Amino acid sequence: MSQAAPILTLTDICKSFGPIEVLHDVSFDLRPGEIHALAGENGAGKSTLINIIGGVHAPSSGEIRLRGKAITIASPLDAQDNGISLVHQEIALCPDVTIAENVLMSEIARSRAWFVNYGKIRRRAATILSKLTSLSPDMRLGSLSISNQQLVEICRALSQDCEILILDEPTAALTQSETEALFRLLRELRDQGVAIIYISHRMSEIYKLCDRITVLRDGRRISTDNVADVTPDEVVQKLIGRKLEALYPPKSRSPDGPVLMQVSGLSDGKKVHDVSFTLRRGEVLGIAGLIGSGRSELLHAICGLKARASGRVTLADGADFSPQRYSDAVRKGVVCLSEDRKIDGVFLNLSIAQNTSSMRISQVSTRYGFVNRHLEHQQAETLGRRLNIRAASVQQRVFELSGGNQQKVAFARLLSVAPRIILLDEPTRGIDVGAKAEIHQLLRQLAEDGIGVIVVSSELSEVLGLCDRVLVLSENRVSGILQGDDLTEENLVRLAAGRARGNSNRKEAHHD
Amino acid sequence: MTDDSATKAKDTAPTGGLLFQLKRLLRIREGMLLLILAALFVAMSFASEYFLTWGNMRAVLLSFSTEGIVVVGMTILIIVGGIDLSVGATMCLAMVVAGKLFLMGMNPWLASVMGVFATGFAGFVMGLFVTRVGLGFFITSLAFFGLLRGMSFIITEGTPLSLYSMPAEFKYIGQGTFYGVPVVIIIFFVVAILGDILLRRASAFRKIIYVGSNENAANYAGIDVRKVRLWTTVLCSSLAGFAGIMFMARLGVATPTFGIGAELNIIAAAVIGGASLNGGKGSVLGAILGIALLSLVTSSMILLDISIFWQDTIRSLILLAAVSIDHLVNKHR
Numbered sequence A: 001m002s003q004a005a006p007i008l009t010l011t012d013i014c015k016s017f018g019p020i021e022v023l024h025d026v027s028f029d030l031r032p033g034e035i036h037a038l039a040g041e042n043g044a045g046k047s048t049l050i051n052i053i054g055g056v057h058a059p060s061s062g063e064i065r066l067r068g069k070a071i072t073i074a075s076p077l078d079a080q081d082n083g084i085s086l087v088h089q090e091i092a093l094c095p096d097v098t099i100a101e102n103v104l105m106s107e108i109a110r111s112r113a114w115f116v117n118y119g120k121i122r123r124r125a126a127t128i129l130s131k132l133t134s135l136s137p138d139m140r141l142g143s144l145s146i147s148n149q150q151l152v153e154i155c156r157a158l159s160q161d162c163e164i165l166i167l168d169e170p171t172a173a174l175t176q177s178e179t180e181a182l183f184r185l186l187r188e189l190r191d192q193g194v195a196i197i198y199i200s201h202r203m204s205e206i207y208k209l210c211d212r213i214t215v216l217r218d219g220r221r222i223s224t225d226n227v228a229d230v231t232p233d234e235v236v237q238k239l240i241g242r243k244l245e246a247l248y249p250p251k252s253r254s255p256d257g258p259v260l261m262q263v264s265g266l267s268d269g270k271k272v273h274d275v276s277f278t279l280r281r282g283e284v285l286g287i288a289g290l291i292g293s294g295r296s297e298l299l300h301a302i303c304g305l306k307a308r309a310s311g312r313v314t315l316a317d318g319a320d321f322s323p324q325r326y327s328d329a330v331r332k333g334v335v336c337l338s339e340d341r342k343i344d345g346v347f348l349n350l351s352i353a354q355n356t357s358s359m360r361i362s363q364v365s366t367r368y369g370f371v372n373r374h375l376e377h378q379q380a381e382t383l384g385r386r387l388n389i390r391a392a393s394v395q396q397r398v399f400e401l402s403g404g405n406q407q408k409v410a411f412a413r414l415l416s417v418a419p420r421i422i423l424l425d426e427p428t429r430g431i432d433v434g435a436k437a438e439i440h441q442l443l444r445q446l447a448e449d450g451i452g453v454i455v456v457s458s459e460l461s462e463v464l465g466l467c468d469r470v471l472v473l474s475e476n477r478v479s480g481i482l483q484g485d486d487l488t489e490e491n492l493v494r495l496a497a498g499r500a501r502g503n504s505n506r507k508e509a510h511h512d
Numbered sequence B: 001m002t003d004d005s006a007t008k009a010k011d012t013a014p015t016g017g018l019l020f021q022l023k024r025l026l027r028i029r030e031g032m033l034l035l036i037l038a039a040l041f042v043a044m045s046f047a048s049e050y051f052l053t054w055g056n057m058r059a060v061l062l063s064f065s066t067e068g069i070v071v072v073g074m075t076i077l078i079i080v081g082g083i084d085l086s087v088g089a090t091m092c093l094a095m096v097v098a099g100k101l102f103l104m105g106m107n108p109w110l111a112s113v114m115g116v117f118a119t120g121f122a123g124f125v126m127g128l129f130v131t132r133v134g135l136g137f138f139i140t141s142l143a144f145f146g147l148l149r150g151m152s153f154i155i156t157e158g159t160p161l162s163l164y165s166m167p168a169e170f171k172y173i174g175q176g177t178f179y180g181v182p183v184v185i186i187i188f189f190v191v192a193i194l195g196d197i198l199l200r201r202a203s204a205f206r207k208i209i210y211v212g213s214n215e216n217a218a219n220y221a222g223i224d225v226r227k228v229r230l231w232t233t234v235l236c237s238s239l240a241g242f243a244g245i246m247f248m249a250r251l252g253v254a255t256p257t258f259g260i261g262a263e264l265n266i267i268a269a270a271v272i273g274g275a276s277l278n279g280g281k282g283s284v285l286g287a288i289l290g291i292a293l294l295s296l297v298t299s300s301m302i303l304l305d306i307s308i309f310w311q312d313t314i315r316s317l318i319l320l321a322a323v324s325i326d327h328l329v330n331k332h333r
């Protein structure tokens, strides 16, 4: 396998956006029949590199050789013609048309026929979709959840007979079983001789799936190794350029603090049924469950992003907390970071500073209601330092940032209003190991400072490593609350699958 | 995976039942408009016995047929994420150019082709400003709104061109009938049906929807986004020019003030018909029903002898109601 001549060779690729060079002399080679991991921190330049291969960006200098011949890849169409397909990090699909049309869009676009043969498109799409999911090709894309959209995005890349397949964090929004189905498929493709580049922040995936690994740091290639020859610790060290102390901060020392929030019998009439729990001072409370189990909806019902049907929420002082809309909740110090940062989390077209001041603009305004740029920048710089946001300056627009840094900006926005309780939906999705550890540290620090922290996460290890107590949802109801020694992977999976419905009440009574 | 099954369950909710079918019809914008039109028909046929006569129907159809051709173009342009505020002036330019050339001795058919060509070219230049310079459609077409109108004034020197010397066979496309049906109406239906079919099925037109729905997705699929935008702009302008020629043949005159304010009616029709100004959404059929509704309301008010001073207000209220009902019905989808 490793003997094969490379199908793709990049030599000394540089790339600048305006005056800022983000890739410096990166060389990279890809062989047919291998899965090649590309790893690096947020902003290391992974997406930029593969976008160059995919014809989205043009390199500033350097050479690309495909099957030994030097070529330029001028557009995504060009890339497709050369057998390269790409799954982009950010979902880019058309919400207004069917799944089938999205999957086969490039085929429709290049077809010479006057009319679209919908019957054929449907059938072809169904075949491709069936490899990964049971979605019907006729559904309108806009009605799908993010995780399903991600699957469609992957299927779209699979629709072309490619020789080089590039996936940029494809599993960020997928469930465990979907991820496994994807892995099976990728291995199959590899065995057929397809060359695959796989970007992920999850070390376990890289070790499960990949043959070689190239590490980028600050736009430079650090190393390329056989995965079998390096340990995860070595990889992490190369990634962040130093040794990572501990993956997760120590757990709470005072688990029985006073109550910060009490939720009783909360329902929204659809996806949340009769949920009760307490949030205590000093703890990080996790909410686990399968996708669709109502985790996000629960957060939304608490903070006024979604109407409640019944139930009661009280805050520390026992006062009733029933915000009519989200702005009421923010005024009372309850803020929420939504799952999809592109849609609800940040203003992509505004600068970092404008983003961080946006939740409470009065904080950076003068007496007369004008924004004080100096204060605004100062606020952004303080928060940026606290969260270690990597950017040229606080005036950089958010869409120019790497995915992980965008997430940090969304996070900084929340902290700008000095909240009392923060609700976080997948706060570390798409964030690199180093930054993730920083965010975990920060969450722990916030909890110790007396701020209530509730975290929804699909990543088992995060739930286990970070949270003091975990509320598990299954089919929109609480199926158990785990803490201490009961907080194990096995219990989590069992409760999430809903098999413990029978004794869930006992558990709850026992712990609460 | 759990939410797949949830969505699926929702999709296979019990079918059948009149109320359910009605609800489903209401969910499609076209169905909604059809229902409103039907209600208007029933109400008006009780209110005025003249309403349901062929004479009245013919008058209503005639009143929107030519503008309807522009609505087709505008809808497609709105779907790609654009808008053209200059279509009124574009119509006028085509008729003025063709009229002037005719008066200078050119064959009227050739003169008309030149008129449409001129507007197509104007659309091309406008498209270049949008796609190459990177200006927005709104501001570019606002500038062209003044530019094209100004050109019509320059060409005509401000006075209407009288064209009654046009040959009868040319006037036929604007004034003639075919088996009792005005040719204008037939041409309109041909354009509308063609537009609707193309937009639903033709590969080239699907690209328009993709670009409007998500520019990035279209780009990644290998679609040349700028090219699609450019040619859609040309199409819309050319259709406006074509409509201008139809008006010229119908009216027998080319006035430099023709079509002032027409763009608002045309854009309103497209939007009532379901076109989203954010792009990606809309249908030709819906837009046609939209302009039909607008015209029907106007003619109803005339039949009912409603004071001219009230007509604008009433028309706008009905529009607001139609769009609101649709929005409320579909909000929870």
Ligand SMILES: Nc1ncnc2c1ncn2[C@@H]1O[C@H](COP(=O)(O)OP(=O)(O)OP(=O)(O)O)[C@@H](O)[C@H]1O
Residues within 6 Å of the ligand: A017, A022, A040, A041, A042, A043, A044, A045, A046, A047, A048, A049, A089, A390, A391, A399, A400, A401, A402, A403, A404, A405, A430, A432
């Ligand atoms: N269009 C752009 N304009 C300016 N700078 C950009 C642009 N796109 C990316 N950058 C910069 O290039 C650098 C590399 O970004 P890139 O998206 O490649 O990182 P990444 O390794 O994919 O990170 P992540 O893991 O967060 O996705 C970042 O510093 C980013 O700010």
Ligand SMILES: [Mg+2]
Residues within 6 Å of the ligand: A046, A047, A048, A089, A168, A402, A403
């Ligand atoms: Mg990236």
